[in-house]
Amino acid sequence: xxxxxxxxxxxxxxxxxxxxxxxxxxxxxxxxxxxxxxxxxxxxxxxxxxxxxxxxxxxxxxxxxxxxxxxxxxxxxxxxxxxxxxxxxxxxxxxxxxxxxxxxxxxxxxxxxxxxxxxxxxxxxxxxxxxxxxxxxxxxxxxxxxxxxxxxxxxxxxxxxxxxxxxxxxxxxxxxxxxxxxxxxxxxxxxxxxxxxxxxxxxxxxxxxxxxxxxxxxxxxxxxxxxxxxxxxxxxxxxxxxxxxxxxxxxxxxxxxxxxxxxxxxxxxxxxxxxxxxxxxxxxxxxxxxxxxxxxxxxxxxxxxxxxxxxxxxxxxxxxxxxxxxxxxxxxxxxxxxxxxxxxxxxxxxxxxxxxxxxxxxxxxxxx
Numbered sequence: 001x002x003x004x005x006x007x008x009x010x011x012x013x014x015x016x017x018x019x020x021x022x023x024x025x026x027x028x029x030x031x032x033x034x035x036x037x038x039x040x041x042x043x044x045x046x047x048x049x050x051x052x053x054x055x056x057x058x059x060x061x062x063x064x065x066x067x068x069x070x071x072x073x074x075x076x077x078x079x080x081x082x083x084x085x086x087x088x089x090x091x092x093x094x095x096x097x098x099x100x101x102x103x104x105x106x107x108x109x110x111x112x113x114x115x116x117x118x119x120x121x122x123x124x125x126x127x128x129x130x131x132x133x134x135x136x137x138x139x140x141x142x143x144x145x146x147x148x149x150x151x152x153x154x155x156x157x158x159x160x161x162x163x164x165x166x167x168x169x170x171x172x173x174x175x176x177x178x179x180x181x182x183x184x185x186x187x188x189x190x191x192x193x194x195x196x197x198x199x200x201x202x203x204x205x206x207x208x209x210x211x212x213x214x215x216x217x218x219x220x221x222x223x224x225x226x227x228x229x230x231x232x233x234x235x236x237x238x239x240x241x242x243x244x245x246x247x248x249x250x251x252x253x254x255x256x257x258x259x260x261x262x263x264x265x266x267x268x269x270x271x272x273x274x275x276x277x278x279x280x281x282x283x284x285x286x287x288x289x290x291x292x293x294x295x296x297x298x299x300x301x302x303x304x305x306x307x308x309x310x311x312x313x314x315x316x317x318x319x320x321x322x323x324x325x326x327x328x329x330x331x332x333x334x335x336x337x338x339x340x341x342x343x344x345x346x347x348x349x350x351x352x353x354x355x356x357x358x359x360x361x362x363x364x365x366x367x368x
Contacts, residue, residue: 001037001066002091003059007101010042010088011079013055013231017046018072020053020204029115032069035090035097036113039065045116046072051201051236052119053208067113070097078106119235124219124226126162126193128186132216132229136209138169139202141180141359144328146199147173154241157198162186162220170246176325177249177362178332195220196243201236208232249362251350254341258287259311259354262338265292266330268306272296273323275304282366283323287342288316296323319345320368326351329361 017033025031025048034045040063044055075097082088082101089100097108139158147155150173159170165188168181197205205227209216219226227234272283276296286293290313294306319342329351330338337354351361 001035001064001068002089003037003042003063004061004087004089005042005057005059007079007082007084007086007088009057011076013044013057014072014076014079016207016232017044017053017055018076019207020046020048020051021072022048023073027117029069029111029117031071031073032111032116033072033075034067034069034113034116036067037063037065039063047117047119048200049117049237050198051204051234053204053235054233056231056233064091066092068092068097069111069113069116070108074108075099078108119224119237122221122223124221126187126189126220127218128162128167129215129217130167130182130185131212132209132214133212134182134185135216135218136206138167138180138182139206139209141332142169142171142178143202143206144171144332145173145176145178145361146171146202148199150174154196154239154243157196157239158202159194159196159243159246160220160225161192161194162189163192164188170243172244172246172249175322175364176328177246178329178359179246179250179361180359182358193220194243195225196239196241197225197236198239201225205234205236208234249348250360251341251343251348251362254343254347254350256287256314256317256342257312258292258340258342259337260292260308260340262330262333262336264308265338266327268294268308269323269327269330272304272306273327275302276323280366281322281324282320282368283326284318284320284368286316286318287312287314289313317342317345319349320366321349321363322366325363329363333359 036043040059042057086101091098097110099106161168166181166183167186170179217228225236272294277298283296292308292310297303335353339354341350348362348364
């Protein structure tokens with residue numbers, strides 16, 4: 001195997017692929033990246049057995065075909081440390097990878113390509129394409145509400161649901177729920193098709209969706225999801241489990257509608273949060289006609305109070321929330337105005353953009 005490549009052309013896919021590779025591995029080959037040269041194309045593959053990412057680069061000059069695996073982190077660090085416009089010459093010599101650039105020369109240990117695990121190709125049961133920016137928006141709007149290390153492992157990921165021409169993303173950690181829908185983007189499948197993509201898979205996939213108008217092809221299989229763009233093919237195992245019935249969680253029949261300025265609310269919540277209890281992050285909202293009072297206090301007897309004018313003319317209400325959850329929701333919204341629908345101090349709040357129903361956020365109240 002032998003090829004030459006510009007540093008920039010190699011570094012971008014290498015950084016993304018190395019992002020999938022875990023530093024601490026049980027199998028030595030899993031901390032390596034697989035390099036394959038075929039014709040005028042170099043492909044780089046990284047995997048941790050849960051997710052796999054293949055990056056493809058076109059080579060400008062003719063190359064010798066071959067395949068080998070080398071330590072991902074070291075190869076990336078070498079590329080990063082070289083001058084930006086340098087031409088890198090890479091060849092395999094007696095089971096070592098020799099890298100030359102200008103006056104620098106590096107020799108890296110290798111492992112055979114045959115040792116490298118591949119994600120099994122399962123039958124794809126549903127295939128569709130959509131614009132990258134639309135899928136990115138779905139993920140950005142909902143990924144913050146995924147659980148981190150919940151024993152209910154199916155919460156440590158995101159539900160993707162295809163139903164009646166709509167693609168919907170839902171995530172929840174049991175205290176809050178985020179949902180965003182995209183209609184008309186997928187085939188009119190008769191059956192409701194649901195998959196749970198693990199947290200790491202969702203976050204890695206989002207990193208690939210960098211071309212606003214570029215296409216991404218999605219295959220939802222029985223055990224895997226695969227996303228393909230011009231330069232990358234990403235595969236992730238699915239979480240085997242049953243996602244909660246999110247429609248039952250959506251609050252129904254709230255009679256208190258509050259409309260407020262998103263940025264003003266966000267700033268007021270941020271300031272109040274400074275003096276909330278660091279562990280529980282609780283704040284108290286007092287709602288009266290045309291006014292929202294936000295209060296926080298902490299074990300050191302410190303207090304914060306903010307008043308924000310809102311569009312509201314129902315009965316007064318006092319309710320507690322985790323301020324971080326409210327800030328997360330306001331942080332991913334795009335509109336100037338937001339609406340909150342409440343019913344009483346013990347019921348969840350439904351938060352949405354004022355003029356837009358495609359996203360919905362549910363936040364459970366806190367007892368203060």
